[in-house]
Amino acid sequence: MEPRLVGPGPYRATRLWNEVIELFRSGMPLRKHRCRFKSYERCFKASEAVDWLHELLGCNQNFGPEVTRSQTIKLLKKFLKNHVIEDIKGRWGKEDFQDDGHLYRFPPSSPLKPYPKKPSCTKEVIKFPDWNEPMSGASQEHILVKSVTMNSEMWYKRHSIAIGEVPAGKLIYRRELTQANVEEIWKSMTLSRLQKTLGLDSLDEVLDTKLVNAKHIVQNVYSVNKQGIVILEDKSKELPHWILSAMKCLANWPSCSDLKQPTYSGFERDVFKTIADYFGQIKEPLLTFHLFDVFVSVLGLLQKHSKVIEALQISCLLLPPENRRKLQLLVRMMARISFNKDLPPLSESVTTRTLMVQAFSRCILCSKDEIDLDELLAAKLVSFLMDNYQEILNIPSSLKASVEEQVVHLQRVQIKYPGADTDATFPAPSFCHQISTDEFESQRANGSQEPLVALLEEIAMNKEISVKDKKKKLKQFQKSYPEVYRVRFPTPEAEAVLFPEKNKQKPPILMWALKKPFQPFHRTRSFRM
Numbered sequence: 001m002e003p004r005l006v007g008p009g010p011y012r013a014t015r016l017w018n019e020v021i022e023l024f025r026s027g028m029p030l031r032k033h034r035c036r037f038k039s040y041e042r043c044f045k046a047s048e049a050v051d052w053l054h055e056l057l058g059c060n061q062n063f064g065p066e067v068t069r070s071q072t073i074k075l076l077k078k079f080l081k082n083h084v085i086e087d088i089k090g091r092w093g094k095e096d097f098q099d100d101g102h103l104y105r106f107p108p109s110s111p112l113k114p115y116p117k118k119p120s121c122t123k124e125v126i127k128f129p130d131w132n133e134p135m136s137g138a139s140q141e142h143i144l145v146k147s148v149t150m151n152s153e154m155w156y157k158r159h160s161i162a163i164g165e166v167p168a169g170k171l172i173y174r175r176e177l178t179q180a181n182v183e184e185i186w187k188s189m190t191l192s193r194l195q196k197t198l199g200l201d202s203l204d205e206v207l208d209t210k211l212v213n214a215k216h217i218v219q220n221v222y223s224v225n226k227q228g229i230v231i232l233e234d235k236s237k238e239l240p241h242w243i244l245s246a247m248k249c250l251a252n253w254p255s256c257s258d259l260k261q262p263t264y265s266g267f268e269r270d271v272f273k274t275i276a277d278y279f280g281q282i283k284e285p286l287l288t289f290h291l292f293d294v295f296v297s298v299l300g301l302l303q304k305h306s307k308v309i310e311a312l313q314i315s316c317l318l319l320p321p322e323n324r325r326k327l328q329l330l331v332r333m334m335a336r337i338s339f340n341k342d343l344p345p346l347s348e349s350v351t352t353r354t355l356m357v358q359a360f361s362r363c364i365l366c367s368k369d370e371i372d373l374d375e376l377l378a379a380k381l382v383s384f385l386m387d388n389y390q391e392i393l394n395i396p397s398s399l400k401a402s403v404e405e406q407v408v409h410l411q412r413v414q415i416k417y418p419g420a421d422t423d424a425t426f427p428a429p430s431f432c433h434q435i436s437t438d439e440f441e442s443q444r445a446n447g448s449q450e451p452l453v454a455l456l457e458e459i460a461m462n463k464e465i466s467v468k469d470k471k472k473k474l475k476q477f478q479k480s481y482p483e484v485y486r487v488r489f490p491t492p493e494a495e496a497v498l499f500p501e502k503n504k505q506k507p508p509i510l511m512w513a514l515k516k517p518f519q520p521f522h523r524t525r526s527f528r529m
Contacts, residue, residue: 008200031043046099050099063379193402220317280359285363313393460488
């Protein structure tokens, strides 16, 4: 069984868990081992399992070479606890797996995690201001208009190449959007863009949209300093000053301006330990528990660099402002420390980059239940964040431009023409609701054919227009909607019924009309040779 890339979507962590189990069972070498004068068939040593699984995870594009040996051991402990493996005496249920020579085997069937029941896709439609009803305090500028219905004349003016006149219209109410309106627009369009970027039919399976705070999105976009770091309104949610000073000290090493650097050896390790201990004791990860599935789904786009950058940009906008600020400061410090060649090594056993991932992965991303592959997935995400933090923690410019354009459009005074394209209100982005193919075909037929059939019938039966104009409109309709026209007029004879030929009797030819009027004789001069 070959490893495959598990793309974004619901229950991605569960799908990865099941795939790793299947790969482990199908690929792990099994042979006879002896233990205490007794032979055991089809089993493996703990150290052999660590070696094989570590190599598998490192070569798997879902995890990558960032996976450490200690993380592999933790995963095998979870395997033992969940009865994916058992010792040679059939014992399991405890995480007492060690990287040693103890013997383990596979049970007759390793339990795969079941997928939760797929929830029904519900629509969350953001209520845009209703431009057809006046709002208290809003100016109501009207012009008198004539009620115009969608008739053949109106249709012809809309579809004609040269429109000779403009139909009657009305000025739509001018209305000021409230801050709540703007926040809901931001929420709706942000979630719609995230759904499109992830390529999902619905976000309901990876995110409870009711938990998304629209105020947080707006503050994360507009309340920022020159470096793009979020500015908090509530200063009590700031990082402690001593933690900020310690982070600046290591991030700007050796040119630290906030602290007078002591001269004793190991000072930088003590500072790092202080920072790691502080972030290690926070109760909820910076990316929050309820966004865990969203960020795990984003990891399925790692093969598409621009897509994963955009998805992470949008996902980070959903964070509470205090979490986003802490994430920005922490990841920036981690990246600077990893690439700072002047900073002494902070560990003797692992590289500085690996140390950053191990120390802060759990405080950035982890699942609430602490199961599955959260540690491996967190390491993958944190490594990518460190390499691309400047892009990821910026505001997505295309989304911001789209939202601001929509807000300006809603605030602008508009002229609405009955029956024209501008008469249709633009609905807010909403989540998809899956329907059957038969229902789709029925909706498409009923929603588009019936009005066109009625319009064609009105043109055909209209006796107030001349024959020439009627032929011209029918020709235009036939060119635009040939299928509808063909149903109504299957043969030329059916069309000819609309234009019966009139029997015109020609007046009799009078004999005197052929005779030329009397002309006097004119003598002409003859020429003789």
